[in-house]
Amino acid sequence: MTATAASPIILRTTGVSKMFGKFVALNNISAEFERGVITSIIGPNGAGKSTYFNLLSGAFRPTTGKVEFEGHDVTNVAQHRFAHLGIAKSFQITNIFPHLTVHENVRVGLQAFVSRYDIWRPRSTVPGLAERADELLALVGLKDRRARRARDLAHGEQRALEIGMALAADPRLLLLDEPTAGMSPEETRVMMDLIVRLASERTVILVEHKMKLVMGISRRVLVLHHGELLAQGTPAEVRQNEQVKRVYLGQREH
Template identity: 60%
Template sequence: MSNTSILSTRNVTKKFGGFTANKDISVDFHRGKLTAIIGPNGAGKSTFFNMVSGGFMPTSGEILFDGKSVVGLKQHEFAKVGISKSFQITNLFPALSVLENVRVAVQSLHSVYNIWTPRSKHVEWVEQAEALLELVGLQDRRHDQAANLAHGEQRSLEIAVALACDPKLLLLDEPTAGMSPEETRVIMNLILKLLEHRTIGLVEHKMKLIMGVSDSIIVLHQGQLLVQGTPDEIRSNEEVKRVYLGKGNH
């Protein structure tokens, strides 16, 4: 693992019974950079993303974060070491307010609630939640029910929840899925703003978007790594053109 990599996978393989979803994937997420994972449907993106975020344990291979193995850690332990994931399916408490969604996330990282928790702690958690809402541009909606937010706003709220543990590596699963062009622009501006202070990895289908914002792109095909490189390198790679770009995915 190089000093420029915050997370590296080495020969990571995942099997489900007799089916091999990922095979021998070795890639690097470079510190302070945006790394995108792309590939046709069925390329193994979701399985791989689940492994690097703690959802699945590899069948074999190694995942190193800040030089230490994270294989075998439970998903909540990934958050404690500094890896947080925002899911493709919005994962919020719809009946709670926007502020309460984030406060619950902040509080869950510090302690299990009990009646002896000092009131000052509650104030501190609310202040942290307020700061995260300001960061993602939702401070004016903080008292609204999460269910009443527009789709793009819900994704922004979920990113705020993912930021509650102040992760070094933020993983986003299709952050602009189902969004209008305007919502997409807002989310991508937020992601680029967050990139100033942390490393980001994301799965995304919108190719023009990926080419414009990524520092590094991982291309998967049939469960294996096709290539990892800069947008220019990916754009000019003949194999990528053949299996992906040439199929009209833009």
Template identity: 60%
Template sequence: MSEPIISVANVGKKFGGLVALKDVTADFKEGQITAIIGPNGAGKSTLFNILSGTLKPSTGTLKFRGVDMAGMPQHDYVHRGIARSYQITNIFPNLTVLENVRVAAQAFQSRLNIWTDRNAYEDIEEKAFAALASVGLSERVGTPAKFLAHGQQRALEIAIALVADPALLLLDEPTAGMGPEETREMVALIEKLAADRTILLVEHKMKMILGLSDRVLVLHHGQLLADGTPKEIQANVEVRRVYLGQNDGYA
């Protein structure tokens, strides 16, 4: 059996006197789409931020491909192969689609060396175009990002993450604010991207999650309530009691 791409063991997180996570242990297999779900305040965002390096756990360990990530700055997570999107779209609205991705590609390659001419990096433009092709934005390269539809802006943010060529892509509510059609397009994009990388996502749309994911983790009050296939999660009486009945559609 292959080693997990990322794993957490007895991870906890406190914010002052508030316990946001307690003793969460989970291994994430390479090549799978895993969803993290739970009611509001369950600890989803906290766990997600720990997995991406945005937060450091108060207790427990985090390993990526067997390497202990404790104490590493967030940019090291990116350079080791972990990239993420955010719940709120995080782009430069006045830059073009291509410029948004090119800036990210140059930052990743040069580590923000402002004295290096971008033309010295021959593959930056190629990486930017490849990332945009991956998310279906090749025809919009010259469009200012603020003029994209909401779903296209979310796709642009994913393209920005892809220039780092991550082995693990974390998506924070990738369909937030989308209607049914944009949601279906995002699901198709995630399925396409999953052919080449491992994907973890936080989402609230249960019909989408159960149809898309290979595995689902359910958090409740900061603890791991259930971990299994979508069918196993649907059949779990306790999960249905605390969560599944609250949101059961694309809308």
């Protein structure tokens, strides 16, 4: 079935593989991602999670296979077009403007989507940008930090700010790569609560290595191992999968 805006499937990969020289990073992965839910991609280090994320976000093109978003083939679409299609992403390495204020960071993200036809008018003067920036900061829990320099935020707050910047595109699909990387347990809980709130209005796909945490917030889970799709299903189904148990046997869960 072809995915459309009304379809329960928002994103699909069909037989995608990725090779770097002779190294097979991903091998023949076919998966469907449901609209309006949280799907987590997990697996041990080196499983291919980040490579798969890069394929989903347009940063990499598959060596073979196809990626579809809302029924449209986006396999060869340039990465910078993804935001205009309705896909936003937040990478594992925080990507903010450290010398700008928190509010200015989000406003810059909003300005990128203002019409460019009025070339004589500074985008920063377009009505509503400041107000919308405040709305996004409130959504990610940073409105009371709006005047601080981004560099002065705690690590977890910087990750939340980056997500706020990604939301400036008003995406229907939000991709998050290791959103809790480097966070304290308290920061991790705050981030997970934020992801759940965000998923009430959009589809969220996240790559994570903290298996116990994602099991609590995800409706579906994909498990990668050695570049292949080992298992997929509900958290309960994945938790009971014998192959998944063997892969994680003896590994310390975070």
